[in-house]
Amino acid sequence: MTTLRETIRVSRPAAEAFNYIADFTTTQEWDSTARRASKLTQGPIGVGTCFLVNCKLPVGAVDLEYTVIEHRPPERIVLRGQCSLFTVEDTITLAPDGAKTRIDYEAKFEFSPLLRRTMFAIGPGMRKMGRESLEGLRAALDDAQPAPKPAESSVSGLASMASVARFSRLGYRRASPGFAPLSADIRERHILLTGATSGLGLATARDLAARGAQLTLVIRDAERGKRLRDELIADTGNPHIRIEVADLGLLAETEDLAKRLRKRGEPIDILINNAGALFPEHALTSEGYERSVALLLLSPWILTLGIKPLLAGRSDSRVINVVSGGMYTQRLSTQQLGSTSDEGYSGPVAYAQAKRALMIVTQAWAREWADEGITVNAMHPGWADTPGVRDSLPRFHRLTRGILRTPEEGADTIIWQAVSPEAGEISGQLLLDRQPQPFYLSGKTVEDELERQRLVQFLEPFRPVIRKARKRAVK
Known part of the structure; x- marks a missing residue:
């Protein structure tokens, strides 16, 4: 088993951060490994909700089907993902930390026998992607985007x-x-x-x-x-x-x-x-x-x-x-x-x-x-x-x-x-x-x-x- 752990702090109330994270379709906005994400089940997000996330990996890309197995807003959500190459259990815990919210992320991977033999090669790349993903989540939740600048001219002149x-x-x-x-x-x-x-x-x-x-x-x-x-x-x-x-x-x-x-x-x-x-x-x-x-x-x-x-x-x-x-x-x-x-x-x-x-x-x-x-x-x-x-x-x-x-x-x-x-x-x-x-x-x-x-x-x-x-x- 391979375990990744990361911690970030964000300037958002825990309830708001939890609602954003729990909707796993948002992973394509902040997770550097997620290319597309969709919700497979109807109804409010809770235990049993399923998502499909297409992820890029150091060795290619896979479709991961995630299922929410624990849902305790605004403190903790656990999802289990599986594909042909591995299974993963993501645990995300949120807690107030002064004026901020602390988010602890843990991912436990269980790889197929074929990939276990290559972990020495792909392990560092996975850890790097994990750090980048959490930095992406921090940026998403801090939500400090500049307003777009008005067009330089009211007439483009580019009717091409x-x-x-x-x-x-x-x-x-x-x-x-x-x-x-x-x-x-x-x-x-x-x-x-x-x-x-x-x-x-x-x-x-x-x-x-x-x-x-x-x-x-x-x-x-x-x-x-x-x-x-x-x-x-x-x-x-x-x-x-x-x-x-x-x-x-x-x-x-x-x-x-x-x-x-x-x-x-x-x-x-x-x-x-x-x-x-x-x-x-x-x-x-x-x-x-x-x-x-x-x-x-x-x-x-x-x-x-x-x-x-x-x-x-x-x-x-x-x-x-x-x-x-x-x-x-x-x-x-x-x-x-x-x-x-x-x-x-x-x-x-x-x-x-x-x-x-x-x-x-x-x-x-x-x-x-x-x-x-x-x-x-x-x-x-x-x-x-x-x-x-x-x-x-x-x-x-x-x-x-x-x-x-x-x-x-x-x-x-x-x-x-x-x-x-x-x-x-x-x-x-x-x-x-x-x-x-x-x-x-x-x-x-x-x-x-x-x-x-x-x-x-x-x-x-x-x-x-x-x-x-x-x-x-x-x-």
Whole structure:
């Protein structure tokens, strides 16, 4: 038997450190030997929970299946891993140590007869990897990452194939090795997420639910919402998931949703405006608005302003607007946004125009709310393989499906914006793969100040009226 022992001290409460470590899918963030990790069983993490971790070793790589055999939060967790070459028992013990938490790690390896004869050669390498892994855990839990720097210019001037290729799976995989771990504890954070039933929204909901966030998911269909809630609770063990039913393509329903949330009075830490669709055919809503403009621009405008009283005054409140790389092709046209004619209609253009307008709104809110503790940023997910892309852009999907990102890869920057402390230090930015991006790829798509003023005038009639509750007279 070979035993590895290491000790670190971190500036985090033991309970937070335990929750991060006990979810062994996080090993790929801090363990230098872990390349991929996934949870194999449903429900909350406890005795019997299984994980699959692909590990690199001095002699190659193996798939290790881990099972939790002891789970005593926030003091101790023991996991047993096995593969064809060895078995290992990892014991992780946590205890307060002054202002810090002491973490003792012990790994006991039992090797196959073949590997026992080579231990003199691979032993030093394993000990080195063990030390590096614990140093990685220390860095992850200390979570002292700098805020990303804004893009040097609002216009890139790099509308080349190389820059556009960053939107693909290759762009994500080139960027992701530089991603910092996400160890922040968000169990007390209330997050409002729209469009959670598929694609980016579903990937985001699953991840945030697994992290223990208090989620309110806005969904159009009540039955579908109930099924999603039941699935998320069964998968993650997180019971703090609420469904709000609203068709965000209808402005009256959006305003009613905001009123319900204000009446409930529960503070909101993070709003994620994700709901969206690309409509290939022109049509108006029952209220008389072009569908793209209603869903992608007017709805987030009404919802965000409608719940702003629940965001204001919170510590580190955030608004995250999901936009699209397609907006890079468009120069803002308020006249087009306000048109209800089907003449010359293009679904992708209508979609991109609405997203361009939402990006401009994002910048305006960031400036206006800077003194209220609310940061407002936008992100675009790159090219992701979602039901919306498959259904609305079938030709594009056929041509690019080999390089499209997974929904999880597309949603990564949404999750990073919601979880990481450093994301709360920036505002008014457009982000891709956790880094600020230029707002335009060509000077030809930059709108002038007059057009921005026209956008403000276009949106102003839709501003929700929020009446302060009257104080009851004291008898």
